[in-house]
Every structure is written in structure tokens, then in C-alpha cells.
Amino acid sequence: MKLSSRKVLSVLRRGLTPNRPYHAQWMLTRRCNYRCRGCNVWRNQENLKELSADEVKRGLDVLRQLGVMEIVLSGGNPLLREDIGEIIDYASQSFITTVYDNGSLALEKIDALRSADFVAISLDTLDKNKNDYIKGVAGAWKKAMEAVETLQKEGIFVGVSPTISQLNLYEIVDFTSYFTDRGVPVWYCL
Template sequence: MSMFSSLSRITLAKAAIFKNAPVYIQFYVTSRCNLECEQCNIIFANSDVRECTIDEIERIADNFAEMKVAIVLLTGGEPFVRKDLPQIIHAFESRGIHVRMQTNGFASEEQIVRAIEAGGKDISISLDSLHPDRQAIINGKVENSWNRALRAMAIFMRHLPREGSFASLGCVLQPQNMADIEDVIRFGTAASWFTSLVPVHVSDNAAPRGFRSFDQTLQFRETEYATVDAIIERVRRMRTEGYLLYDSDQYLDDIKRFVRNEKTTWRSHNHDVCDSPNLYFALLPNGEFAPCCDHRMEKSYPAYAPEFPSQYKQRQFREEVARITSACSGCMYGSYPEMTVSMRFLAAKIQRVKTFITSPPDKNWPLSYEELLELAESIRSERRERPQSRRNDG
């Protein structure tokens, strides 16, 4: 059973050939969140705009269906704080647009069940460590956030179909969790969940970027570069050994460059410019177009407006976006780079086809919360050499 509708499959195929089809949209449906993670600034960056009404979201879904958008990521903030999330999911899924849900794991079982019943069958949960105390610090000193994430994993496994679904852990590589990366991947694989790495992004007040933390202590130090390199090479080997790591070789290599503030290469097949808006873009909570989570447009382009599908194709609009993207030094936010890599680099394209279509891994679901706790403890206790994380003292 395919996870993607015929509309999504056709758009993905066209994008792979022509590199100019709206494959992937990140929709920040809210800026509200029940965590204040150290590495995230989005709850503050988007707090100045209102949230779309469900009527506006229905119109966005109509426009996206007309534009033949393949995938919409519903993110935030924390999307499950919206009581109408099931209606939002249904708005897109009922029009053949694949929905990916992103969460910190604080949703109740009732909320999760309603989201799945509405059509959501693709989930990403944030998990940066197998140590509850370390995860709590990363999440802004929120106790039990690690346990809540594992409970949510168990609930999703209990209610998602084994076939035609996808589950992954989003793990942010930062100085304070370098010892945890391999453990998270091992844990995810044992639970039949992929892991996707994102290096921490840090901005400064002189040149702020929307998603990036202002905490300068999260920057990797020169003395830590070799440790990052070793982690990347280890997880690359793990993927060849059968562990469920989502990331492509091109993306892994660019993590090394990014932490050194060196030029990344994932945009090299497109004149060193990202593929927004050709392959992907973002929507602010109020439904306005944005090139990505880091940048906004000077003019307002609401995606619920009747004229948005035609505006999206106009030369003037594309030139306005290009002025922003051509000046950007680039990011490593996972989905954006990997979408470009998947469409422009053959090896990654083949890898994605295997992951989602020809050879998706079998799932050992369901696993209970208690089984996940035992699994995490078992992996934490394994006697293996681990890199040294920086202490959480700045």
C-alpha cells in the first residue's frame, strides 16, 4: 500500500525530472508551543502573526491541490496545540496532498487518534537523547519531556497502520548531545523508526534568522570539529549496516562543513541557490508565503487568496524570492537540503525510492511505552566507546 496519493506521486516524479514542481511545503500552523528548546527560536520569530482559520486553511488546500503540491509538513510551534489539527490534516489529505506531522510528543492519545483518523500517517517526533535529564535541559528544563516523547511513540505505533506509514525521530546535533547521536539511531532502528539529523543553527542579533537560536554557546568549537567528523562517519557506516538513518551522503558531508561555517555543497547543482519556491517553500501561521523558515517576503502573499496559484508562477514573484534566496548563505534544516539532494543527486534519489517505495523496512510494531523504556535503558547501558559531549555549563 503506497503512502502517497496519485497526485503526490505524479508531482514527485515531475520534480525529479524538471526540478520545478511544488513538492514540499512547511506550514507553521502555530507559533505556540509547550516547550522552549535551547536550539529553537521559531516560537518567538512567528509570534507576531495570527493563526489561519480553518476556512482559510480549506482555501489553502484548494489552492495547493490546483498547484499539485505533493507534501505538506504541519509544524509549529507545536501543531498539536491546535484543537482543529484533525480538520487541518483532513483538509489536505482529502485533496490528495500528503501530510507529514511534526510533534514534541506532548499530545494525548485522543489527539493522536483523531489526527490519524483524519488521514495523518507520517509522523516525526523530536528526540535528542536517551537520557531524560539531558533531554529536559535541551527542551528548556521541562521535566518528563523525554518520557512524553516515548509515550507518544508508543501511541503512534499502536494506531498507525504498519504498511503505508512512516515514522522518524528528529535529532538536533549540538555540542551537548554528541555522545547521544549513535544511541538515538540505535533506539529508533530497534523501534522501526528512522532518524534524521539536523545540526544546530545559531544566529546573532546583527543578522537574525527566523528559526535559529541566539544562544552563542551552542556554536561548535574548533576543538570539537574532529568529534563531529567522527560522529558523521560513524552514523554513515551505521546506515550501510542497516540502521535506519534517513540522511543522504551529500547531506552528511555538508553537516561537517556547516558546523565549521564553511560553504555547503547541496546547492551546487542549482548555482548555489536553494530550490525555493520551485521545489519547496514555507507558510507562516497566518498563511502568508515565506521562502523558508529563516526569511520572509517584503510583500504579503497569502496562500489562501484566490490569486495565489497564478502569483506563484509569475516572473515578478519569482524574482522577489530570488533576491532573498540568492543572498542567503544556506542552511542545513534537513527537509529543504534533502529535498534538493533527492531531486538533483542520483544516489540520494535511488536511496529515497528504496526507503519509500521499493524496499521500505518491516515494522515490529506495536511496542509499548514500557518496552521502549527497557529498550532505551538497554542501549544506554551498552559498553561502547562514545564521543564526549560538552557539559551543559556553556
């Protein structure tokens, strides 16, 4: 993790202020290139109006003033935004910043992801066919696994984020062991 001393001091000051929000998750877009069975965000892709990068920056300024220390940029898939690099760079100046991806775009956007503190790749099971079924896209498992491996080699702090459901509940222990044995943290969505 690459936290500058300026950023650490800023985050600590906010953390020492009582009764303030600590964490915010921002759905930057509803656009998604996957069709996950446990998510409906992709079902309505018409007339999607997104905030501009400048509007997002103003929102981040407000969150910082409120005392938020950690921001999670999610979606849909936030990496579908053309301006995601600009947004990540801005957020990373003031927040501990996590960016979510389903694994499909991380390698294309690797330079934009370098300023994030964490990248979370959505991956639900070690079973390739089952993961592709859950994600609704053939090849999703392979792309996610390649993204995790490449980001890790590039020195980007990457973790996997499975959504626990009836389709993978009984695999979670083995799933967790597989990744933690390789130095990859697991962040669960419930």
C-alpha cells in the same frame, strides 16, 4: 503508511510534472508549550494571529495546484490548534502528510493523527535529564517516549526527529541505532 490509490495517483501526476515544488513545510502556529533551548518560536507568544482552518485549506489548495506532493505541518506545536484534526484530514486527502509534535500532545490527539501519513516526535537524546534540559520542560523525555511507543502500537507511522546540536552530536549514532532497531525511523533536523 496508508495511501489511497486516488492519493497515490494524484501525487504521482504532480511528481511527473517537471520544475514544480515537491515539498512544503507550514508553520501552522507559533504557539508552543515547550521552551526548547535551540528554538525561539516560543519567546514571543503575544498577539498571535493564526489562519483559520478554511484559510489553511485554501492555502493547501494552492500548494496542490503548484504541484506540491508532500506537506509537513509544524509550528510551534501544531497540535495546540483546536482545528488540527480538520486540517490534517484535509491535507491528507491530497498530500503525503507529516505532522510534528514535541511528544506532549500526540496521545491526546491520537484520533486526529490517524489520517496523517507520518507523525514526527521531537526527541533529541536518549538521556532523559539532558532531553528535559534541551526541551526546557521536566518530563518531556518520558512523554515523547510514551508517544512513540503508543503511536507505533496504534499502527500510526511514527518517527523521531532530533535537532542535532553540540548537546547531542556525539550521541547520534547510538540514538539512531536505538530507534531503528525498534522499527522507528529517525528524521534529523540540522
